[in-house]
Amino acid sequence: MRRFNELEPMRRWLAWMWLCALCLLAGCAAPQSQTRADLPSWADGPSRSAIVDFVDAVTRPGSPDFVAPDARIAVFDNDGTLWSEQPMYFELLFALDEVRAQAPSHPEWNRQQPFKAVLEGDHAALAKSGERGMMEIVAATHTGMTVDQFTQRVGNWLRAARHPRTGEPYTSMTYAPMRELLDYLRTRGFKTYIVSGGEVEFMRPWTQAAYGIPPEQVIGTGFTTEFQAEGGAFQLMRQPKLEFNDDGPGKPVAIQRYIGRRPILAFGNSDGDLQMLQWTAAGPGRRFAGLVHHTDARREWAYDRNSSFGRLDKALDEARGKGWTIVDMEKEWKRIYVFEKP
Amino acid sequence: MRRFNELEPMRRWLAWMWLCALCLLAGCAAPQSQTRADLPSWADGPSRSAIVDFVDAVTRPGSPDFVAPDARIAVFDNDGTLWSEQPMYFELLFALDEVRAQAPSHPEWNRQQPFKAVLEGDHAALAKSGERGMMEIVAATHTGMTVDQFTQRVGNWLRAARHPRTGEPYTSMTYAPMRELLDYLRTRGFKTYIVSGGEVEFMRPWTQAAYGIPPEQVIGTGFTTEFQAEGGAFQLMRQPKLEFNDDGPGKPVAIQRYIGRRPILAFGNSDGDLQMLQWTAAGPGRRFAGLVHHTDARREWAYDRNSSFGRLDKALDEARGKGWTIVDMEKEWKRIYVFEKP
Numbered sequence: 240m241r242r243f244n245e246l247e248p249m250r251r252w253l254a255w256m257w258l259c260a261l262c263l264l265a266g267c268a269a270p271q272s273q274t275r276a277d278l279p280s281w282a283d284g285p286s287r288s289a290i291v292d293f294v295d296a297v298t299r300p301g302s303p304d305f306v307a308p309d310a311r312i313a314v315f316d317n318d319g320t321l322w323s324e325q326p327m328y329f330e331l332l333f334a335l336d337e338v339r340a341q342a343p344s345h346p347e348w349n350r351q352q353p354f355k356a357v358l359e360g361d362h363a364a365l366a367k368s369g370e371r372g373m374m375e376i377v378a379a380t381h382t383g384m385t386v387d388q389f390t391q392r393v394g395n396w397l398r399a400a401r402h403p404r405t406g407e408p409y410t411s412m413t414y415a416p417m418r419e420l421l422d423y424l425r426t427r428g429f430k431t432y433i434v435s436g437g438e439v440e441f442m443r444p445w446t447q448a449a450y451g452i453p454p455e456q457v458i459g460t461g462f463t464t465e466f467q468a469e470g471g472a473f474q475l476m477r478q479p480k481l482e483f484n485d486d487g488p489g490k491p492v493a494i495q496r497y498i499g500r501r502p503i504l505a506f507g508n509s510d511g512d513l514q515m516l517q518w519t520a521a522g523p524g525r526r527f528a529g530l531v532h533h534t535d536a537r538r539e540w541a542y543d544r545n546s547s548f549g550r551l552d553k554a555l556d557e558a559r560g561k562g563w564t565i566v567d568m569e570k571e572w573k574r575i576y577v578f579e580k581p
Numbered sequence: 582m583r584r585f586n587e588l589e590p591m592r593r594w595l596a597w598m599w600l601c602a603l604c605l606l607a608g609c610a611a612p613q614s615q616t617r618a619d620l621p622s623w624a625d626g627p628s629r630s631a632i633v634d635f636v637d638a639v640t641r642p643g644s645p646d647f648v649a650p651d652a653r654i655a656v657f658d659n660d661g662t663l664w665s666e667q668p669m670y671f672e673l674l675f676a677l678d679e680v681r682a683q684a685p686s687h688p689e690w691n692r693q694q695p696f697k698a699v700l701e702g703d704h705a706a707l708a709k710s711g712e713r714g715m716m717e718i719v720a721a722t723h724t725g726m727t728v729d730q731f732t733q734r735v736g737n738w739l740r741a742a743r744h745p746r747t748g749e750p751y752t753s754m755t756y757a758p759m760r761e762l763l764d765y766l767r768t769r770g771f772k773t774y775i776v777s778g779g780e781v782e783f784m785r786p787w788t789q790a791a792y793g794i795p796p797e798q799v800i801g802t803g804f805t806t807e808f809q810a811e812g813g814a815f816q817l818m819r820q821p822k823l824e825f826n827d828d829g830p831g832k833p834v835a836i837q838r839y840i841g842r843r844p845i846l847a848f849g850n851s852d853g854d855l856q857m858l859q860w861t862a863a864g865p866g867r868r869f870a871g872l873v874h875h876t877d878a879r880r881e882w883a884y885d886r887n888s889s890f891g892r893l894d895k896a897l898d899e900a901r902g903k904g905w906t907i908v909d910m911e912k913e914w915k916r917i918y919v920f921e922k923p
Contacts (some may be wrong), residue, residue, distance in 0.1 A: 309795060386837055430797075443841045453651055454841030455772075464837060466856055467829035473863045475837050482838075487773075488808035495806060495817050496727055496824075497839060499785045500795030514808055514815075521815045 279424050279581060280416040280574040286529070286566045291419065293527045297503060298427045304525035308428035312502040314494060314515060315417070317435035317442060317459075319508040319549035320531050321450060322413040323402075325540045327548050329409050330441050332372065333396050336378035354379070355484075374481075381438055382462050382477040388478055393444045410449045411578040417506075418577060421450055429504070432456045434494060436486035436511055440477075443483035457495045482530045488510045491518035503527065513554040520561065528563040530554060590724055601732060619765050622758040622916040628871070628908045630652050632762065635869045639845060640769045646867040648772035654844040656836060656857060657759070659777035659784060659801075661850040661891035662873050663792060664755040665744075667843035667882045669890050671751050673715065674781050675738050679722035696721070716823075723780055724819040731819055735786045752791045753920040759848075759873075760800075760919060763792055771846070774798045775838060778828040800839045802827045846871065855896040862903065870905040872896060877911035 249377040281287040294306040297311065306462065318324040338357045348354035353372035356364035365372065381389065402412055421431050431452055433442060439459030446452040463482040464475045485493045491514050494502065505512070505519035508531040532551070533542050543551040558565050566572070574581060592686055623629040636648040639653065660666040680690065680699045690696035695714035698706035723731065763773050773794055775784060781801030788794040805824040806817045822868065827835045833856050835843065847854070847861035850873040862870040872893070875884050885893040900907050908914070916923060 251699050309789075312797075437837070439841070447651075453652075455839065457841060461838060466833045466860070468856070468859065473833070473859050475833060475860075491808045491815070491817060492806050496781070496803060497797065499781070499799060514810070517810065517815050518808070521813075524863075 256466070266389055267370065278416065279417050280419055281570060282571050282573050284571045286564050286571050289564045290423075290527070290529075293504070293525065294424065294427055296525055304496045306524065307505055311424075311427070311429040312432065312498055312500060313424050313429045313504040314432045314434045314498075314506070314519065315421070316507040316509070316512045316515070317433050319533065321417050321433070322409070323539060324549045325542070325546075326403070328437070329412075330404075330437050331362065332375075332400070332409075333441065334373075334380045335399060336396060337392065338376060341380070372472050377438070378462070378479040378481075381390070384477055385426065386440060386464060386475045386477060389440055390444050392443055392496070396401040397445060405575070405578075407574075407578050410445050411576060413449050414531075414572070415574045415576050415577045415579065415581070416572045418450060419454070420506075424504070425451065430456065432458060432494075432498065432502075433513060434458045434485065434490050435459055436484070438462065439485075448494075458485060458493050462567065490515035494518065499559055505529070506531065507553050507554070509549040510554045513557060516554065516563065517557070519542045528558070528561070530558050530563060530565045530566050532567055534567050535572070535575065536567075538575045539568060541569075588713075591828065594619075620758065622761055622914060624913050624915050626909075626913045628906050628913050632765075632869070635769070635846070635867065636766065636769055638867055639761050648845055648866065652842065653766075653769070653771040654774065654840055654842060655766050655846040656774045656776045656840075656844045656848070656861065657763070658849040658851070658854045658857070659775050659779055661875065662756075662848055662854070663759050663775070664751070665881060666891045667884070668745070668887075669753075670779070671777050674717075674742070674751075674900045675713075675735070675783065676718050676722045678738060678742060679734065680718060681780045683722070688815075719780070719803070720821040720823075723783070723820040726819055728782060728806060728817045730817060731782055731785050735783055739787060747918075747920075748898070749918070749920050751822065752787050753918060755791050755919050756873075757916045757919045757921065757923070758914045760792060762848075763794070766846070767793065774800060774836075774840065774844075776800045776827065776832050776857060780804065780824070781827075795891070797870055800827060800835050827834045828853045833860035836860065846875065847871070850875065851891040851893045853891075855899060858896065858905065859899070862905065870900070871906045872900050872905060874907050874909055876909050876916065877914070880912075880917045881910060883911075900901045 243370060278287055280292070296302050297306040297362065299305065307418060316320055318328050322329070335357055338354055342348055342358055345354070348358060353365055353368035353376055356368065358375065373559045397410055401407060402409060405412060424431055433446060433450070433452055433456065435458070437459050439457055439461050442457050442459055443454040446454070446457050463478045463480045465478055467474045467476050483489065483493065490512065494515065501522045502519045503522065503524070504527040505516050506529040507516055516528040520526045530551070533540050533549070535541060542549065543555060568575070618639055620629055620632070638650040639646050641647065657663055658669050664671070677699055680696055684690055684700055687696070690700060690731050695707055695718055696709035698710065699718065737754055739750065742751060743749060747754060766773055775788060775794055775798065777784060777800070779801050781799055781803050784799050784801055785796040788796070788799050803824045805820045805822045807820055809816045825831065825835065832854065836857065843864045844861045845856050845864065845866070846869040848871040849858055858870040862868045874893070875882050875891070877883060884891065885897060910917070
């Protein structure tokens with residue numbers, strides 16, 4: 240008995256070492272190979288094959304297309320690529336809700352367009368105010384407060400708000416296949432970024448939980464901020480002045496400014512992503528350019544060339560001409576949203 | 582013999598598993614504890630103690646000041662904090678060399694200030710052109726080309742140029758103690774960033790090799806770039822227009838734009854770093870704010886309140902008043918440069 244006890248710590252230690260070794264094997268070796276367990280929401284089809292082939296080509300040691308892990312940069316648009324964007328960009332729905340919520344402290348909004356239209360539910364007047372009106376609403380609801388205060392508001396809204404069609408929280412209307420793709424890439428050494436026309440601080444509070452993407456890997460449109468030091472307190476105040484519009488040709492510009500190197504994989508869904516896809520695809524070596532094509536009117540929405548939000552026209556032609564991957568959402572995604580059962 | 586051969590693969594496999602387990606132990610356990618081997622170029626002194634105490638407090642599980650690894654953001658100024666900045670910012674020495682190198686294709690520079698002054702070595706005229714003249718020289722040598730072309734030029738210069746006093750390549754005039762500090766922080770889960778007044782694309786080509794900091798963790802002053810698509814080729818052209826001045830109050834603004842969260846550690850050496858230090862130090866929980874004080878006229882340079890480059894005046898007073906760490910380079914650094922023998 241005594242001898243057994245003396246052996247026991249060593250056995251336990253050996254068992255622990257085995258466990259460590261197994262963990263190591265699981266962590267280092269397994270994710271390198273592609274298994275049936277990967278990308279479970281993707282149907283066997285051309286898009287899944289294109290992704291798997293590309294990732295294999297750039298990660299397999301000895302492959303002629305091998306890319307060192309630190310250069311495995313992957314960029315994703317957000318609206319319409321990682322979550323839905325209908326009946327309008329979710330950030331605009333946030334802005335409209337904020338106008339209603341903040342109206343009591345802005346009595347002048349009852350007389351002033353486009354705010355009056357929002358408060359009266361006057362869709363015609365709101366539509367008439369156009370892009371300029373929308374920008375006024377966004378500026379009024381996104382600025383004039385500290386970064387921390389804005390983050391707080393976004394968080395409050397996300398907890399309470401529900402999508403008008405699905406009744407789900409907005410962060411549940413993220414695409415399960417894309418979340419799987421992000422995970423798949425990261426376990427293979429990719430660094431995943433969001434490059435979105437959405438305002439950067441609107442996204443940062445929730446991208447880690449929704450996509451596994453930390454704040455420092457979120458690039459977006461931005462308002463200027465001002466560093467204020469008053470009475471020993473330091474604040475970053477958000478100013479009603481657009482600093483950068485991260486859309487169209489702004490996307491490759493922002494990618495260079497923030498990341499400083501060209502991605503090897505890019506995914507978008509609209510003409511606003513065209514230049515990001517061009518910039519990525521034109522780099523040396525093997526590259527991947529992909530489009531999410533909204534073809535599923537039943538489970539999500541079906542739209543492309545004629546949509547007000549996420550218009551996909553020129554980029555669709557270019558993708559077809561250049562043989563980029565076009566994901567047919569209806570045929571290739573077994574599941575759309577993360578709230579659906581796998 | 583046969584039996585032995587049958588056993589051999591298993592033995593090899595067992596040996597390999599042991600190795601894995603040992604690697605795992607070495608990789609996970611060892612770096613957490615602080616040993617004499619850490620920070621070898623730092624003398625035992627108040628700065629080293631302050632660093633080690635801080636890092637222990639924010640990384641030790643169960644510590645009241647524990648910070649989750651993903652929030653361990655550390656920011657460093659570059660000029661005068663990670664490498665020298667005398668007799669002037671190295672980037673200005675690059676710009677002056679570039680004026681001389683490009684002069685043959687710019688005959689007008691022989692008649693036009695401040696370029697004429699550079700080509701004639703007329704220090705008085707150059708000084709007279711002031712900050713505006715310097716900006717003209719920087720714009721002329723940093724823009725009007727693609728990002729790739731500029732990166733190439735920086736690389737060429739770094740390979741050939743030598744510092745006028747030490748005769749060493751500029752990237753060898755990086756501080757060994759700071760490189761050790763960067764490594765020390767990273768092995769403890771910190772993400773290290775440069776936040777510098779230097780132009781961002783001037784730094785990115787060499788920060789990985791010099792500091793272990795990848796391009797996407799370099800934040801700096803930036804010129805605007807324009808996405809150009811001509812004849813199927815896509816380029817980012819650098820424009821002679823300053824987009825952002827990453828100095829003084831610009832530093833906390835840039836930190837929020839790029840990183841999206843407040844650092845818990847910041848290191849600088851001049852008044853241009855004051856707001857970054859204030860912003861970092863004022864965050865909730867335990868924070869570290871540090872200044873490199875250039876006190877070593879023999880091995881490096883001694884300057885603070887009266888220097889044209891890296892003036893340290895207000896930030897020195899504030900650091901003393903608030904008890905920030907002030908590194909006395911002469912007393913606390915056993916070795917200055919990476920080219921000196923340890």
